[in-house]
Amino acid sequence: MAKPFASSADLGEKRQTLEVLADGVYALTAEGDPNVGAIEGEDFLVCFEALATPVAAREWLARLREHTGKPVRYLVLSHYHAVRVLGASAFGADVVVAHDRTRELIAERGEQDWASEYARMPRLFREPESIPGLTWPTLTFSDRLTIDLGGGRGDLVLAHCGRGHTEGDLVAWLPRQRIMFAGDLVESQAALYTGDAFHREWASATLDRVASYGALTLVGGRGAVARGADGVAAAIGQTRDFLDVLIREVGGAATLKEAFANAHRALAPRYGSWPIFEHCLPFNVSRLWDELHGIERPRIWTAERDRAVWDELQS
Ligand SMILES: [Zn+2]
Numbered sequence: 083m084a085k086p087f088a089s090s091a092d093l094g095e096k097r098q099t100l101e102v103l104a105d106g107v108y109a110l111t112a113e114g115d116p117n118v119g120a121i122e123g124e125d126f127l128v129c130f131e132a133l134a135t136p137v138a139a140r141e142w143l144a145r146l147r148e149h150t151g152k153p154v155r156y157l158v159l160s161h162y163h164a165v166r167v168l169g170a171s172a173f174g175a176d177v178v179v180a181h182d183r184t185r186e187l188i189a190e191r192g193e194q195d196w197a198s199e200y201a202r203m204p205r206l207f208r209e210p211e212s213i214p215g216l217t218w219p220t221l222t223f224s225d226r227l228t229i230d231l232g233g234g235r236g237d238l239v240l241a242h243c244g245r246g247h248t249e250g251d252l253v254a255w256l257p258r259q260r261i262m263f264a265g266d267l268v269e270s271q272a273a274l275y276t277g278d279a280f281h282r283e284w285a286s287a288t289l290d291r292v293a294s295y296g297a298l299t300l301v302g303g304r305g306a307v308a309r310g311a312d313g314v315a316a317a318i319g320q321t322r323d324f325l326d327v328l329i330r331e332v333g334g335a336a337t338l339k340e341a342f343a344n345a346h347r348a349l350a351p352r353y354g355s356w357p358i359f360e361h362c363l364p365f366n367v368s369r370l371w372d373e374l375h376g377i378e379r380p381r382i383w384t385a386e387r388d389r390a391v392w393d394e395l396q397s
Pocket residue numbers: 161163166247266275
């Protein structure tokens with residue numbers, strides 16, 4: 083029997099867990115569904131990631147409101163992917179922050195990405211008609227942006243660590259608490275999506291920079307919160323290993339189909355049971371094949387191209 087397309091048959095609800103990581107620092111994890119977070123300033127909130135629809139985001143905000151009633155001043159988007167950004171209108175944020183490249187990517191391919199991700203992961207799009215349109219960042223930066231949390235709470239540092247999961251990823255770093263929100267640059271016990279990635283840079287310089295912060299708590303894009311220096315190192319190490327194996331197997335193959343078969347064989351023993359592994363692998367291999375054959379920027383995924391790659395590799 084053919085495998086169902088991407089995550090289209092993944093319709094079981096995931097259990098969401100709100101964790102208080104430190105005083106005024108929150109993460110919502112969901113068994114491998116996209117994670118989100120929030121940080122309290124003196125009299126405002128910074129929210130990290132927006133989920134796929136305003137309806138999904140309002141459920142998260144309702145849980146957050148059990149802990150704090152402060153208004154959302156900043157909504158920080160780690161990158162441009164639809165399941166991270168299209169719920170933005172629910173936050174009523176004064177400022178929507180992203181990397182320069184993220185705003186450009188939304189302009190260039192936001193519409194196509196929306197259609198692609200909706201077809202790949204329909205369950206995440208709760209009441210998709212609640213999405214008012216593309217999300218446009220109102221404040222962008224290229225290297226680093228610091229938000230003073232006020233009231234002696236210290237700073238929240240937003241930083242670009244290089245190209246990785248996309249061209250414009252950012253991480254959010256709380257130096258005082260040594261907590262990092264890493265977006266999809268790091269996954270913890272969840273498979274990587276690399277269909278828009280720069281694999282070789284991600285696996286080397288970018289992850290080196292992420293690791294150099296010395297986080298003691300790390301919230302990745304999906305999966306459990308990584309705790310302690312060892313837990314953080316394990317999450318970063320898993321991410322790097324997944325990339326290294328992918329690069330080795332795809333780089334050593336003569337054809338795209340062989341690349342997929344070899345990558346699947348090499349990765350499945352360790353990662354095959356983790357969320358979205360089967361869903362992501364055809365798109366990952368396709369992009370890495372392009373990257374290794376001199377296509378600098380990821381080609382735009384459309385709903386049609388998704389199906390064609392899936393049918394060629396995964397069926
Ligand atoms: Zn992503």
